[in-house]
Amino acid sequence: MPLKDYIGFCILICLVLLMPHLMVNDYYLGVLVFAAFNCLACIGLCLLMGYAGQISLGHGAFIAIGAYSSGIFTTAFGWSPWAAMAAGAFAAMVIAMAVGIPTLRLKGHYLAMATLGFASIVHIVAVAATGFTGGPAGMSGIPGLRLFGYPLDSDLKYYYFAWAAVIIGLYFAFNLIHSRVGRGLRAIHGSGDAAEAVGVNTAVYKIQVFALSAVYASVGGSLYACYVNYIDPGPFDVMHSVMLVTMVAVGGLRHLWGAVIGAVLLSVLPEILSMAAAPLRGIGIAYRPDYDILVYGGILLLIMMFLPDGLFAGIASAGRSGIAVVKKYARGGRIAGK
């Protein structure tokens, strides 16, 4: 992992520690907790999309698998939430392999189609299998997490915990891409034929990274279930899967930091828009949450037109040109000083 990514980690940790002091109430802290869950799913999705070049339109389904595993194993079988989370991650991995093995052996975007169908199936099962999932009414009474015996019983504690999970997940992902495995994945993205020519088993690598990304999403889902203590099929529809892809695309596919930025931005955007509703009403515009989707569409459109590599790439290049300008002036100053 290059030095600048370690610096990125330091900045992220500082921001995580700083944020609670800027929050006026716990509600906004809760929004950032949800952002952390999306971050986890997006980190996995970014490994899959940006580094292995495959698209999944069904990651919401893996979040659902994690959430429902946590819900069912804790309430119906009395497992500890941690064991339930591990079971959910394992289930997500196995299911991802079952979906990935037939589709990822083929060339082309068959995974996108298969996962889209899979996401619909999972949502339908969540609604219809009332005996297991509680159906549309959902399931409640999911116990919260305890860390080394201490209950994570406040928004602030859960906030720190969720973001610690993101940082660990991010650290794992960063190590991975700067390793033998990560080089193999990036090689597949660069040229599948050339990767095969040096012995990279491209089919197995794609399946492995898809399974890993499913585990990320599943853990995010389990953390979600343990945070809100109640789940219903609502948040796990196909639109949420599309939203996750949008987050990664907006932040920037080609870099893990982009996934984090995209996930946080689009997670807090509804809150920003609802805050903007009052001043907009003041100037005669009745803003309703229904219009959020228009704003999302607009943002995606603008990003694709002007920053096709995503926000992170835009920020990075702006930073580079900023540094170049500063250096130029500093040099100019020295010359003038002579």
Place this chain on the structure above:
Amino acid sequence: MPENNQILELQRLRKVFGGVVALDDLSFAVKRNSITSVIGPNGAGKTTVFNLITGYLRPTSGALVYKGSFLKSENPHRMAAMGIGRTFQNVQVFADMTGLENVMVGRHLRSSAGIIVSGLLPSFLRSEEKQVTEDAARCLEFVGLAQAADKPAGALPLGNQRMLEIARALAIEPDLLLLDEPASGLNSRETIAMGELIGRIRQKGITVMLVEHDMELVMDISDNVAVMNFGKLLAEGTPREIQQNMEVISAYLGE
């Protein structure tokens, strides 16, 4: 297989695409530690031969004997594991990765870290990673590209990209190296350097097989030349024999 001095033998290879016969009853052998060139007009089926040897295509009929045993139709990554390296006619470097990282991918089969180890431990804590970096740097230096280690491969000039592809293929430590038009798009100075590099590769004990259009290079460095025309073997022999072969001359010049 009685003849021990040949690394690869093509036995009556036939490849049909739809209704088009790309290769028809092609047989010839490649001697161990030789430089063997495959030449012929465009569309003669030279690249198809390479794709059959490296597993990108499967023969319609016929067989390949490699190191004394029949090559089963396997995926390309299995062929790499068996010691067959290759480059591509249209250079295929990993454009977003640095020169060094490109070659490090070539060390894939000589290292073993999986997802769990790679994710948990940063690279500076793993000795394998250090070894991979050193090996890759050595390969890069061998082809004379040490200065390109930190540059994105996509930004290198074509000549350097071709050299980089060779460095990457050498990193798998092949016994047989297939070069698909290594001099195409190179200027004369770069072509001379390429010929010299191919000679040094052979000195390492690697058998080199190349498809090439630059006749000066082919005749200069080859031990053996196989001439193809319309999917068939037209002639085979030393460069001198090929240069004097009337059939070859008429195929190239037209009748």
